[in-house]
Amino acid sequence: MANEPGATEAPVGESAGPAGADGTAPRPRFVAVGAGRMGRGIAIAFAYAGHRIALVDLRPRSDEAWARLTTEATAEIEGALRGLARQGVLREEQVAPIAARVQLVRVDEAPAALAAAELVFEGVPETMEAKREAFDWLNRHCRDDAILTSTTSSILVTQLAALVRRPQRFLNMHWLNPAYVIPVVELSCHAGTDPEVLARTKALLEAIGKLPVVCGPTPGYIVPRLQALVMNEAARMVEEGAATAEEIDKATRFGLGLRFAALGVVEFIDFGGCDILHHASREMSQTIDPARYAAPAIVEDMVRQQRLGLKTGSGFYAYEGRDLAAYRADVLARTLAQLRSAGMWRGPQDETLA
Template sequence: MKPIETVLVVGAGTMGHGFCQIFALNGIDVTLVDKNKELLDQARGWIQDNLEYMAELKELEGQPIRNILDRIQFKIDLNQYAKQTDFILEAVNEDLELKKQIFQQLDAAAPPNVILASNTSSFDINEIGEVTGHPERVIGTHWFHPPQITPCVEIIPSEATSPDTVERTILFMDRIGKVPTICKSAPGFVANRIQLAMAAEALSIVEEGLASPEEVDRIVKTSFGFRLGAYGPLEIIDQAGADTYRAVYNYLYNKLQREQFKSPRILDKLIEQGHYGLKTQKGFYEYKDGASDVIKRDRDRKFYARLRLFKEEEKSKK
C-alpha cells in the first residue's frame, strides 16, 4: 500500500488554505492550485497569519513558520501538478458541474493509483465518481471549518470506491491527527443533517419570537452544546433514558403537530425490548454491572474540565 507523501489541493478558498496548513504542519509537501495568482497570494497570506497566531498561542511546538510555508507550493497549472502527487483534495465551489469537470480533468492527468478526494458538503460521491474512468480511487472526505483545527473528517466511499482507497485515506487522516469516520453517501451525510435540523429549530424559535438570537445561542452553548463535546446524541439518550425521551417527543408532537417531533420508530423498538439505556444496562450501547458509577465519574471529570474552560472564557469577556 503506497503511503501518502505529497498532496495537491484544488481551490485556495476558505477550506483549501486550511488544508494546506494542516498538511504542511504534518511535514507533508503540498501544492495548492487555483485560477490566478491573486487568489494564491491571498491564501498564502491567510496561512501565514494563521501560523503566526498559532505561534503566539504556543501551538507550533517549535516548528519555524518558514519551514512550514516552504512545504507549500502555489501554482496555477492543475494538469502538471496532478501528475506528481499521491493524494488530490478538491475544494472548489459547491457546484456539481464544476466538480464533475475538475474530476474529469484530474482523472485524465493523475496516474490511476492517485486518490481523488472531494470535500463536497452535499453532493453524492457516486455522481462525482461516475464521470471518471477510475471511480475506485474517488472518495468523499468531508471536513469541517476551520479544517486545520476541527478533528472530524467524514469518509464517504461511493459504491465503486475500492477498499484500498478507503484504507489509505483513513490511515492518512489518522496520521495528520484527524478523526476519520466512515458514513454512506446520502444527502447531508451525517454531521450536516444533524446540524441543519438543529439550525432549523433555532431559526423557527427566533421567527416565532420565543427568544432572541442571543438568547438562543446562550441557551444552546450553556446546555446541550456544553455537553456535546463529551457525549454524542445517542450516548445522551442512553444516559437520560429512552422512555424519558419518548415522553418528551410525544408531548411536543401532540402540542406542536410537527413531523420532526414524532417519536422515531427506533426509540419505540428499544422501549418495546426493555432497553431504556444506562438504567436497564442496554440502550444504543451495552453497559456492564457497575457501569453507571464509571460513567458518572467519567462524565464528571469531562464536564468539570469543560466548566473550568467555560468559566475562564466568561471571565475573559468581562
C-alpha cells in the same frame, strides 16, 4: 491542534514524491485542487503537520490574475497561521516556514503535480460541470493508485463516483471549517469504495491529527445534517419570541454544547434513557409541531422492547458486562473537564454566617 508544528524540513519518515523538473525538491504527496477557502484550509492542515502540499488552480489566468491569486492565498494562509501563533499553539518564527510548505501551482504545472500525488482533494465550485472538468483532469493525470476525494458539501458520492476512472479509489471527504482547526473529517463512501482505500485515507488523516468518521452516501453527512436542525430551530425560537438570540446562545454554549462535548448525541440518548427521548418527543410534537418532533420508528421500537439504554443494559450500545460505575465516573470526568475548560466550574464555598 493535535500536532505540534515541526521543523521546516519534512517530518522523519515522510515519503517524498518524484523530483521536480529541475531535479531538486521532491513534489508533494498531497494535492488540493481548487485554491479557494477550503483548499487553503486543507493546505494549512497538512503544512502545520509537517507536510508539503500542492494547492492547484485549474483555471487559466493571466499573469496579472495569477499574481493576485497567489498574493491573496499566501496572505490568507500566513494570516491564519499568525492567528494560531497569537493563541500560543505555534511560535511566530514558525509561520513562514510552515506557510512555505504550501506550493501554489498554476494550471500549466498541474499535470506534474497531480502525477506525483498520493491523495488528492477536489475542492472546485459546487456544480456538476465544474466537478466534471476537475475529474477529467484528475483521470488523465493522477496515477492509478492515487486516492481521489471530493470535498463537496452538497453532491452525493454516488453521483460523483461516475465521473472517476477507477471509482474504487474514490470517496467524498467533508472538512469542517476551519479545516486546519476542527479535528473531525467526514468520509462518505459509495458501495464500490475499496475498503483498503478507506483504511489508507483514514490513516493519512490520523497522521496529521485528524479524526475521520465514516458515513454512507447520505445527504448532509453527519454534522451538517444535525446542526441544520439545531440552527433552524434556534432561528424559529427567535422568530417566535421564545427567547432572544443572546439567551439561546448562552443556553447552547454552556448547556447543550457542554453536554454534547462530553457525550456523543447517541450516547446521550442511552445515558439518559431512550424512554426520556420518547416522552419528550411526544409532548413537544403535541405542543410545538407534530412533524418536527415526532420520534422516529427506531425510538418507538426500542421503548417497546425495553432497550432503554444504560438503565436496562441495552440501547444503541450494549452494556452487558461493562463496569457501569466506572463508565458513569468517566462521563462525570468528561463533563467536569468541559466545565473547567469553559471556566464554568466553581469549587465548594465555605459557609458564611449572615
